Amino acid sequence: MDLIIDFALLALLALTSLAILRQTNLFAAVTLLAIFSFTSAALFTVMDAVDVAFTEAAVGAGFSTVLLLATLSLVGGGVKTPQVRIVSLTIQAPIRRPTFPLVVVLITGGILVYGTLDMPPFGDPDNPVHRHVADHYLLDSEEEIGIPNVVTSVLASYRGYDTLGEATVVFTAAVGVIVLLSGLRRRDSLGEEAWGEEGLHDLDPGLGASYSGHDETSGEDEKGERPGERPGGGVP
Amino acid sequence: MRILGLYNYWVFVFLMMVGFYILISRRNLIQEILGLTIFQTAVFIFYISMGSISGAEPPILVPGAEGIVYANPLPHVLILTAIVVGVSTMAVALALVVRIKEAYGTIEGDEIADMDTASEA
Amino acid sequence: MSDQVILRVTTKILVPAILLFALYVQFHADFGPGGGFQAGVVFAAGFILYAMVFGLRRAQQVLPSWVSRLCASLGVLIFIAVGSYSMFRGAHFLDYSVLGHDPLEGQHIGILLIEIGVLVTVLGVILSIFYFFAARGREDL
Numbered sequence: 164m165d166l167i168i169d170f171a172l173l174a175l176l177a178l179t180s181l182a183i184l185r186q187t188n189l190f191a192a193v194t195l196l197a198i199f200s201f202t203s204a205a206l207f208t209v210m211d212a213v214d215v216a217f218t219e220a221a222v223g224a225g226f227s228t229v230l231l232l233a234t235l236s237l238v239g240g241g242v243k244t245p246q247v248r249i250v251s252l253t254i255q256a257p258i259r260r261p262t263f264p265l266v267v268v269l270i271t272g273g274i275l276v277y278g279t280l281d282m283p284p285f286g287d288p289d290n291p292v293h294r295h296v297a298d299h300y301l302l303d304s305e306e307e308i309g310i311p312n313v314v315t316s317v318l319a320s321y322r323g324y325d326t327l328g329e330a331t332v333v334f335t336a337a338v339g340v341i342v343l344l345s346g347l348r349r350r351d352s353l354g355e356e357a358w359g360e361e362g363l364h365d366l367d368p369g370l371g372a373s374y375s376g377h378d379e380t381s382g383e384d385e386k387g388e389r390p391g392e393r394p395g396g397g398v399p
Numbered sequence: 400m401r402i403l404g405l406y407n408y409w410v411f412v413f414l415m416m417v418g419f420y421i422l423i424s425r426r427n428l429i430q431e432i433l434g435l436t437i438f439q440t441a442v443f444i445f446y447i448s449m450g451s452i453s454g455a456e457p458p459i460l461v462p463g464a465e466g467i468v469y470a471n472p473l474p475h476v477l478i479l480t481a482i483v484v485g486v487s488t489m490a491v492a493l494a495l496v497v498r499i500k501e502a503y504g505t506i507e508g509d510e511i512a513d514m515d516t517a518s519e520a
Numbered sequence: 521m522s523d524q525v526i527l528r529v530t531t532k533i534l535v536p537a538i539l540l541f542a543l544y545v546q547f548h549a550d551f552g553p554g555g556g557f558q559a560g561v562v563f564a565a566g567f568i569l570y571a572m573v574f575g576l577r578r579a580q581q582v583l584p585s586w587v588s589r590l591c592a593s594l595g596v597l598i599f600i601a602v603g604s605y606s607m608f609r610g611a612h613f614l615d616y617s618v619l620g621h622d623p624l625e626g627q628h629i630g631i632l633l634i635e636i637g638v639l640v641t642v643l644g645v646i647l648s649i650f651y652f653f654a655a656r657g658r659e660d661l
Contacts, residue, residue: 173406173407176414176444177410177413180414180417180418181417183421183433184417184420184421189429189430196437200440203440203443206444207447210451210470211452211455211456211457211458212450212474212475213457213553214475214558215443215447215478215482216553217553217554218483218558218561219440221557221558221561221565222486222561223436223440225565226486226565227486229568229650230486230493230649231432231433231493233650233654234429234493237500237656238429238496238506239506242427243426243427243510261424264423264424265420265424267423268419268423272412272413272416275412276409276412279405279412285403285404285405286404286451286452286453287452288468292450292474293452293471297472300472301469301472304460307623307624308631309624309627309628310551310627310631311460311461311550311551312459312549312550312552312553313458313459313460313469314458314459314472314475314476314479315555316627317473317476319555319634319635320616320627320630323614323616324614326634327596327603327614328480329480330596330638330642331596332487333483333484333641333642334592334593334596334641334645336487337589337644337649339491339494340491340494340652341589343494343497344497459552459553479555487645490649493653494652494653497653497656
């Protein structure tokens with residue numbers, strides 16, 4: 164029974180990826196990617212990786228889709244397809260089929276398939292990956308840490324340093340997005356005067372004019388509002 | 400039985416190659432990000448499949464029970480980190496795409512390259 | 521979405537349940553699948569749902585942008601503070617056995633604090649990223 168579910172989920176994944184390949188409408192492609200993430204979360208559950216399935220469903224199918232849709236609403240959801248002229252008529256051709264990437268992909272896929280012939284049997288308890296540390300985690304986690312979920316004990320205690328690195332990476336990504344999307348101007352050689360009031364405005368979406376005009380003479384900034392007044396203040 | 404195990408690995412290779420093909424053959428920046436995400440998820444599935452044992456339980460210890468086979472928890476931990484790091488890099492990549500669109504007016508790779516060479520000439 | 525009555529009423533019912541579920545996932549990390557990352561994402565999803573249905577301005581009145589940025593850095597600070605406190609007590613960095621009166625209790629306390637730190641960081645990061653993407657190009661926000 165397990166095998167049938169495994170087969171079916173893998174086949175569904177392969178078909179979804181082919182569908183993403185053939186799409187020209189990016190909104191449809193993003194929806195198909197959400198289906199792909201959910202199906203892979205189901206596959207993780209079948210393979211007994213429940214924590215990973217939870218994370219993939221929440222992060223991959225949830226937040227990734229929201230981000231991609233937000234970007235598409237800012238950027239536009241069409242893909243440029245090549246135009247073909249026939250006499251005086253110009254039509255949109257279907258997606259071009261470049262041959263060199265196809266050859267590269269086939270050669271790489273062939274080499275990888277040749278490599279999988281040497282892999283240990285799928286699901287065998289004697290595989291090399293199950294030696295070394297995994298037994299120690301499963302057997303000694305009860306006495307040393309005392310919580311039933313071994314993945315949490317490994318993540319937070321045995322490999323806590325990696326989790327610190329992960330939290331820092333996530334924080335750095337937030338800093339990167341804030342710097343890219345906040346509209347801060349670069350400070351050039353003129354120093355403070357070249358900073359401009361727009362820089363401090365856009366740092367806080369939603370706070371608007373409250374930051375500007377504190378040290379300068381009171382009056383209206385270029386948005387036409389008095390300093391200290393929020394834009395559109397009051398009930399929207 | 401061996402063929403069934405190999406079927407698993409071959410589907411993962413197929414998924415990776417589809418993601419790789421989208422990445423190198425498409426010019427639209429967001430399509431490239433989608434291809435990269437497919438590639439990444441296929442690698443995660445491959446990794447987790449290597450840690451799974453047939454007939455095993457999820458690695459949550461049942462108190463007082465003997466003789467239960469648990470799945471290997473170590474690949475789970477590594478892939479959990481990798482998923483979160485992957486979505487972080489995707490967020491920064493999408494912020495870059497938004498800025499590129501505002502600077503160039505397009506997100507097609509060849510049009511951006513043409514604009515760059517035209518401005519350098 | 522002022523004319524979508526079903527969406528608004530359903531969201532008002534769902535958002536408290538989503539936040540409660542996120543806290544459940546966080547504090548039951550020891551006994552079932554879950555932990556800081558999953559709980560942080562689900563918690564942020566509640567706020568993102570609210571922002572999508574009721575508007576970004578009202579969502580920023582509920583949880584302003586500066587709070588989300590503060591949470592992002594506060595979580596990493598909690599994490600490093602726990603590790604540094606362990607060093608202060610004479611053990612290695614991030615060695616939880618000195619946090620309580622016996623090693624087992626120390627591990628429990630350490631894991632609880634670490635997971636809270638991760639929850640706060642992931643909440644702050646996801647909300648900040650969402651706020652900045654959603655407010656891009658809109659002059660009224």
